[in-house]
Amino acid sequence: MNGQTRILVVDDELHMRSALADWLGDEGYDVVTAAGGEEAIRLFGERPADLLLLDLKMPGIDGIETMRRIRTIGSSVPVIIITAYATIETAVAAMKVGAADYLVKPVNPEELSVIVRKLVTHQQVLQENIALRKQLEKSYEFHDLLSKNARMQEIFSLVRSAAQSSATVLIQGESGTGKELVARAIHRASDRAKGPFLAISCGALAESLCESELFGHEKGAFTDAKFLKRGKIELADKGTLFFDEIGDLGPKMQVDLLRFLQTRELQRVGGNEVLRVDVRVVAATNRPLEHMVEEGTFRRDLYYRLNVISVFLPPLRERREDIPLLGDHFLRWFAAHTRKNVERISSAAMGILARYHWPGNVRELENVVERAVVLCGSNLITPEDLPEPLRQPQALVEAGPDATLEAVERAHIERVLAHNGWNIQRSAEILGIDRMTLYRKIRRFNLVRTKPVPG
Amino acid sequence: MAAPTPRIDLMLAGGVTGEVGARVAQVVTERLGAQVSLSRAPAAAAWGKSPDGAQRDAGALLESLLAGAGETRLLLTDADLCTPVLQYVFGAARRGATVAVVSLARLAAPAADPRGPALLAERAGKEALHELGHGFGLTHCREPHCLMRLAHTVQQVDERGNDFCSACRDHLNEVFSAGPTQPGGSRS
Ligand SMILES: Nc1ncnc2c1ncn2[C@@H]1O[C@H](COP(=O)(O)OP(=O)(O)OP(=O)(O)O)[C@@H](O)[C@H]1O
Ligand SMILES: [Mg+2]
Ligand SMILES: [Zn+2]
Ligand SMILES: [Zn+2]
Secondary structure, eight states: OGGGOEEEEEOSSHHHHHHHHHHHHHTTOEEEEESSHHHHHHHHHHSOOSEEEEESOOSSSOHHHHHHHHHHTTOOOOEEEEESSOOHHHHHHHHHTTOSEEEESSBOHHHHHHHHHHHHHHHHHHHHHHHHHHHHHHHTEETTEEOOOHHHHHHHHHHHHHHHSOOOEEEEESTTSSHHHHHHHHHHHSTTTTSOEEEEEGGGSOHHHHHHHHHEEOTTSSTTOOSOEEOHHHHTTTSEEEEETGGGOOHHHHHHHHHHHHHSEEOOBTOOOOEEOOOEEEEEESSOHHHHHHHTSSOHHHHHHHTTEEEEEOOGGGOTTHHHHHHHHHHHHHHHHHTOOOOEEOHHHHHHHHHBOOTTHHHHHHHHHHHHHHHOOSSEEOGGGSOHHHHSGGGBOOOOTTOOHHHHHHHHHHHHHHHTTTOHHHHHHHHTSOHHHHHHHHHHTTOOOOOOOOO | OOOOOOEEEEEEOTTOOHHHHHHHHHHHHHHHOOEEEEEEOOGGGOOSOOTTOOOEEHHHHHHHHHTSOSSEEEEEESSOEEOSSBSOBSEEEETTTTEEEEEOTTTOOOTTOTTHHHHHHHHHHHHHHHHHHHHTTOOOOOOTTOTTSOOSSHHHHHHSOSSOOHHHHHHHHHHHHHOSOOOOOEEO
16 A cells, blocks of 8 residues: 555755655655755656655755645645754744644654654545545536436436437426436437537527528528528437427427428428438427416327427425535536635535525526625635525425425424524524524524624 | 574673573574674773663764674663654664664563563564664565564564564575675664
């Protein structure tokens, strides 16, 4: 295990450097030495070490400056500062700039051995955790979709197998649940990935324009048709055609689309040529399509044609385990793109996100995190960076018929606390529990006191 | 052809008892097939524990040992040893098989331990062989029970076995059959 661990020993005194190197080499580490700060930085740049032993006092660049420069290359390598003078100040200064530990010359061999082993093990655990986390996130990922929810995982595997065929897919789910993302994932997972992906927003088109948009038109087909225009269906040949908001498609277009789905052939408006087109159709809607069929506003035969493979995306409040995963994901994305050094969502803020009912689903979460990154004044997103409505107890899960007991308990405790200005004694009396129990529940549910709204 | 027998002068300094000395002489004879002559170090050399209990520099001690006569000299002392780099060492040796020193200062068993003097003698024997091993050119060894394994606590000294591993043993046999080696750097 020690074989691969590389330690860089930096000291301007030869006997110190070689004694430490011999000694660590005998302990089984791979040791490199440098006689000064510049050499250390150069060696480290060529090949990073797993641990640094740095003499504090050196001519030229001293130990602290060497460490600072190595940190600015973005390395978090643990550093042990070795100093000849044991003063509180040097120790404090060393720890302040991020040394993991410090030792006084001459070194206590047992101490040195214990500290080195501890730091090396710690480093290995960190590395393993990073690898593990990457691996975990990988399996939660399907193209751009992230989820650790079991139903979502089933959807991923359904989509994975659906992608192998050219079967039509109907995706249903509330607004912002990721329907378009799923449609794109189907395309990218299929052997059509090299072909085009074209989206048509059915709600945005007037019925008259919709026809030529979809099927194209010949030159002179109508007054404005000065040129030949290929329709979206034709352009999507060998690719995927995504009908977004299919529930908004007008009655005439429903008939035209149905005909295309049956024959896979089309004619441009004003044309006679019959074109065969090879497209995979994916449709999505947040409207209750089955209900619309019963009502008679959506054609039953078209519904059956579209609904060959059916995907229902659960709302975010039904997969709360995804909130931290997605929250962190969006945080990293926005922090990187705004170049803000925001590293984490505090546990109090995450607690608020985890409890909110997210009517706008993932899109709403994405917007909330984006706003928080912009507002955030530190490297930590706190409850103050979240929009006011989220921080209100009313924003919590309403005790609907499908709420869990825990959710109801949490919401109730929060409400009582808010009504009593977070007076623990009074709240505990009302709830009929003792103060310690209430404290424990506050901790368990991650409840935080939000500042009263002014006015 | 049998390897030539190394001759070792074992000297006791300060308060090191004859019993410990005899025990060390015995293991060195057994393990290295050496011819050991046991004597008390000259008081004038000041190699034992100093009156104020201050540590002695292991390197300086080796230097003054080198000035003496004889093929290989091993000193047992009750002085605590240190180097400019390490706060303490259990022993030190100059490569080339001329001088080695072992300190008993940190090897004693706790007063309550019934194995008391026997344990001290056993540890002293192991350390003596370890330092002589360095003297004969061995470096530290990774074999868990080999006498040449690095130790900086008495527990680690105790965990070592009573003998060299076969690789280290092979090296020693080679050195002994080749005769006296050239002096080199020092090891602890
Ligand atoms: N599982 C997910 N992982 C990562 N990002 C997601 C996920 N689900 C949704 N998003 C993101 O949330 C936003 C909304 O997703 P999308 O546009 O696919 O939703 P939609 O269901 O099509 O919404 P609407 O019905 O309002 O059109 C997008 O920015 C998308 O990238
Ligand atoms: Mg959409
Ligand atoms: Zn060995
Ligand atoms: Zn040694």
